Amino acid sequence: MKKNSIKLSEVTTYKFGGYCDNFFDVDDESINSEVNFNIKDQELLVLGNGSNLVFSDEGYKGTIVKPNINFIKLKDSNSILSLGASTYLPDIARFSKNNSIASLEWLIGIPGSVGGAVSMNAGAYGYEFADHIKSVKIYDIKSNKIEIKDKDYFEFSYRTAKNLDNKIILSVDLHVEKGNSQEIQKKISENLKRRKDTQPAGVYNAGSVFKNPKEGSAGFFIENAGLKGFSIEGVEVSQKHANFFVARKGSKAQSLFELTNYVKNEVFNKFDITLEEEIIFVGNFS
Numbered sequence: 001m002k003k004n005s006i007k008l009s010e011v012t013t014y015k016f017g018g019y020c021d022n023f024f025d026v027d028d029e030s031i032n033s034e035v036n037f038n039i040k041d042q043e044l045l046v047l048g049n050g051s052n053l054v055f056s057d058e059g060y061k062g063t064i065v066k067p068n069i070n071f072i073k074l075k076d077s078n079s080i081l082s083l084g085a086s087t088y089l090p091d092i093a094r095f096s097k098n099n100s101i102a103s104l105e106w107l108i109g110i111p112g113s114v115g116g117a118v119s120m121n122a123g124a125y126g127y128e129f130a131d132h133i134k135s136v137k138i139y140d141i142k143s144n145k146i147e148i149k150d151k152d153y154f155e156f157s158y159r160t161a162k163n164l165d166n167k168i169i170l171s172v173d174l175h176v177e178k179g180n181s182q183e184i185q186k187k188i189s190e191n192l193k194r195r196k197d198t199q200p201a202g203v204y205n206a207g208s209v210f211k212n213p214k215e216g217s218a219g220f221f222i223e224n225a226g227l228k229g230f231s232i233e234g235v236e237v238s239q240k241h242a243n244f245f246v247a248r249k250g251s252k253a254q255s256l257f258e259l260t261n262y263v264k265n266e267v268f269n270k271f272d273i274t275l276e277e278e279i280i281f282v283g284n285f286s
């Protein structure tokens, strides 16, 4: 465990953000009381791969904890896949192919970590991370205890998990089943192609900006509000996928915040639909 000062633009896919002076790397599962986090409730942020987060240009005054716990292990006669919190989701898809494990191909195009996938209940193509979860090992900062919680504890729903305040996800056990390696490779290739065909590549973004409302796809409503290509100071509603907002190098988190609110208002005015953010803004925005 070490404490640093860090430039937040270097730890997120959007590349936004000022500095954080209280940044802790947690590098194994045996995190314990030696560390006095001294954290007030609202100040702690656990960082995964930063692929769903937007830090303010002013930086973050609270404490950030970044687990650096990376492993993929099969156990219990290959019926359980055990994953460290910082394991990169596409690595799990590749491991699943090499070890003939079915149903994890959808993770190939999601540039997040296991901790982020639990917290966001990440999903794609009909799957959600919660579908696979057996149990989650967490460190509770308030009680200073490591505990193993089963799936129900988190009350998962669409892109949401509950009961994670002041808790750091350390590792996760998934239920897995045997699959056919060639079929797995085929699905991985199909998923990659589908993403390449429909999503912007090579530009800073954090995936879908909004959750899909019950009325349909957020991208459909944004596109039909005529907003594809609309931009504010270098941050643009993607021409390729209207629910991806892409940022030019050097643009500001504040511009993304303004664009997000503008799009939300336009969609509400045109369709009477209130979009809810999937990306998470952290710090001061006005």
Ligand SMILES: Cc1cc2nc3c(=O)[nH]c(=O)nc-3n(C[C@H](O)[C@H](O)[C@H](O)COP(=O)(O)OP(=O)(O)OC[C@H]3O[C@@H](n4cnc5c(N)ncnc54)[C@H](O)[C@@H]3O)c2cc1C
Pocket (backbone or CB within 6 Å): 013, 045, 046, 047, 048, 049, 050, 051, 052, 053, 067, 085, 109, 110, 111, 112, 113, 114, 115, 116, 117, 118, 119, 120, 121, 122, 123, 124, 164, 167, 168, 169, 170, 205, 206, 207, 208, 280
């Ligand atoms: C190109 C692109 C495509 C994407 N496609 C998809 C998609 O198809 N489906 C989808 O669901 N998402 C998608 N995303 C969004 C994102 O990748 C997912 O939400 C991912 O699960 C976030 O993981 P992360 O590690 O980056 O989390 P972060 O962005 O670092 O954090 C997200 C949330 O998780 C919490 N968190 C992270 N790690 C821990 C931990 N160890 N303990 C406790 N809390 C933690 C954070 O505090 C925060 O609240 C996409 C993003 C990009 C850039």
